[in-house]
Amino acid sequence: MEEVVDRRGRRGGGGAARRAERTAVRVEFARYIERNIPNLEILNEEALEIIEANAETVLAEIGVNFVENPAALDLWREAGAEVDGERVRIPRGLARKLCATAPHEFTQHARNPARNVVIGGRNLVLAPVYGPPFVRDLNGGRRYATIEDFRNFVKLGQMSKWLHHSGGTVCEPTDVAVNKRHLDMLHAHMTLSDKPFMGSVTEPSRAADSVEMAKILFGDAFVDQNTVMTSLVNINSPLTFDATMMGALEVYARANQACIISPFIVGGAMAPVSVAGTLTQVLAEVLAGVAYSQLIRPGAPVIFGAFVTSIDMNSGAPTFGTPEAAQITLGAGQLARRLGLPYRSAGGFTGSKLPDAQAAYETSNTLNTGLLAGVNFMLHACGWLEGGLVSSYEKFVMDADQLGYLHRLAAGVDVSANGQAMEAIREVGPGGHYLGCDHTQANFKDAFWKTEVLDYKPFETWEEEGARDTYALAHARVRKMLETYQAPDIDPGIAEALADYVARKKAAVPDAFL
């Protein structure tokens, strides 16, 4: 069973903090999922060995490109790879050997220690949507995202019981200069949430800013000794590592901060149209990327990533919640476990333009797959719409509610004497009913997962209340959550230092929008 405790600011002190605590809305949160059910292993030993051997062939004979990154080429040459221009060919076994220094699991600390997450093992940490330039809500429709939207999504994340992580670019705040928005984004995560968060990766200097701000929040010594950010480093599939992303990886690995090293694959475009072919390329790319992180700093925490979707071969559009993507997600989980690395994949993916039935079918398919694939870190677990172009307010709370389903399913089956319920079966007997029996009375409060969005009312009541669909019900919940949100306590000195840092950095350079 998930551990649910109520929110307590841990670092706040003094009268203001005590007053805040007395008046706070009770916000429950659940600990990350510790699975008590098996993973689904769809590849047999023979298939796994074929894919692993093929990935070594790809690295040894085809190789990968490290673009505009002479220092990386030097590191690879020293490690024993064959470097030809920007092409790096990695002898069989070398990448896997280098990966061995990466930790099997690591703790990402939050400023509220109760929100720390352990990424790896049988755990599943859930984080929200990342990256969309647009937002949508029921009243406002689809529009460019702003920093106000960004802050709203961070608030919704903080309020979401089943969400363990505040995420990163919950939407792109397009009203803030490109070269400054990372400062506002980090400031929002650090002050409006007390859950763990992600750093910037769009420039190495922005990764450095992220580390600096984390040091203000956690203290220099703490950041030197602990992982406080997990950031998203995409591989430019097929088989290409660009300088920007590698620059961010280098900053984070040197600071012992975690990165997800993630092939970004639309099957049929960035990888072969076949599942086994895609898995081969994914594994080759992750081996090279993780090995590189360990060349930068042995022991740096990294995650085996796989962002995978298929393609509609008629229109070229990426498609989500498809069976081929599910097979790749499941297979890549097996490959990650054999490598001994934490695994990132899946999410609440959909290509739909609206939070309608299509969105929910596709999202449930991917959420269920992610749980059974042994995913350890699930980005985009809630709020993703329209192929990642849109962060949806309503879908954020709809999906976040479904994450409770994953928690409960993963908890496994209680076969204690109470779980066996033999006394209840005896008490009720043939033809009776269980509503009033002792066992039901003793257990009903926690017996079943409870939704906070979906409708179970009688038809007539539902009709009288306006015959609302899930979109409308979720809209009401979004409004209620934003109205009742209260910021977690933060040390005023830290808050001031963070605000100063952001102001100073923003004033130092002119705005850039490219």
Place this chain on the structure above:
Amino acid sequence: MEEVVDRRGRRGGGGAARRAERTAVRVEFARYIERNIPNLEILNEEALEIIEANAETVLAEIGVNFVENPAALDLWREAGAEVDGERVRIPRGLARKLCATAPHEFTQHARNPARNVVIGGRNLVLAPVYGPPFVRDLNGGRRYATIEDFRNFVKLGQMSKWLHHSGGTVCEPTDVAVNKRHLDMLHAHMTLSDKPFMGSVTEPSRAADSVEMAKILFGDAFVDQNTVMTSLVNINSPLTFDATMMGALEVYARANQACIISPFIVGGAMAPVSVAGTLTQVLAEVLAGVAYSQLIRPGAPVIFGAFVTSIDMNSGAPTFGTPEAAQITLGAGQLARRLGLPYRSAGGFTGSKLPDAQAAYETSNTLNTGLLAGVNFMLHACGWLEGGLVSSYEKFVMDADQLGYLHRLAAGVDVSANGQAMEAIREVGPGGHYLGCDHTQANFKDAFWKTEVLDYKPFETWEEEGARDTYALAHARVRKMLETYQAPDIDPGIAEALADYVARKKAAVPDAFL
């Protein structure tokens, strides 16, 4: 990979049949699913043994009631059970021993032999919604179902590529007398579809009519020697077997026709609020029911059923797509396999009033669970809405489309040389793209599952076309399917004999509406 072939009437002959074939709309259909991926086993050996031992205790110490059925009590007494009034206590091991004569799998024949299904083993046969008194569509709203609706749903089922079975009461034709509607329903399945179907269970005499009509359709000798119907026999949980349902079971078992023997459980009302307790009761009930079928006729084909939902303890409403129901569905599959019986559970369940996001989340959760639970026969796989009160036209085609996802996921991963795609990875290399490469050209047509309902269009196109949600897109598909439907060929002599039988039986007694 699923085998997809185009529709051919097999029994039709003569000029009319040939003309019909020439002008027929091409309707594809898929063979039943033969799984090539593992099941998800959430209970360990210890848990399974506890539940199995407890189920034997329930049968031996608490027992089950066979209500108003002295002949059944006699059979039980002769078999060695202790009979006390209507209570039957079954010594440990006896029920399991009696179950051993039931077949592990059986073929249900369709009038088109290409549509025969093998129920059991690693197969999954998909059948539509069963039982709702209401229908809903986008234009007409929610209303009582009629025989015209019934026929429309049979037509949609016949046209649905991923649906293997025509089902039974796809909706209740409330405009036909209760004592006659089974005749019209069977007539619709037999003439408007050439897929396998279910018989009537609401009275033993109606089960007998079902067998008689099947003999007209298939021939007397064929029905004597083969299973041509699979019918739904619900157990009145907890632990009660009523005379009506048992009467239907007796008719079908004697005729060697298949029955699903299915506890009907809203957890917390008809079973304990705990998963292990519910599984114990489900197993005890199925053991008693299947054993009884084998007392009627050893070797009669039966299915281990489990219709399971949880309850909203605030309102008492049944809830669907919940994690507790998923755990029970998965665990019951393990119990069925250990008994060596085909397994029926899951479906496209939802409590939602509309085919909205809630409907799709809940439906996907249950469809995914059913696939991984090793379900062999899935009733309600498409069209179920509002807790089974409503058959939804649009949700029928939305769900039926998602069934393609199950087919493809279950097919497993191709690791042939073509599946490995090493030549493609070599050809494209770092930084290239796969859209034009030889492997993609050779494989793209069958590489990815294709939806026929969901929207993948660019945002602008979608908006210009009316910004339709899934409900509206599905509505358009329903209309198109019903407009292009063509009845499968049938021997005119058989058609006439069926119509005569129905007319004669209807004329023989006055209408009854209770």
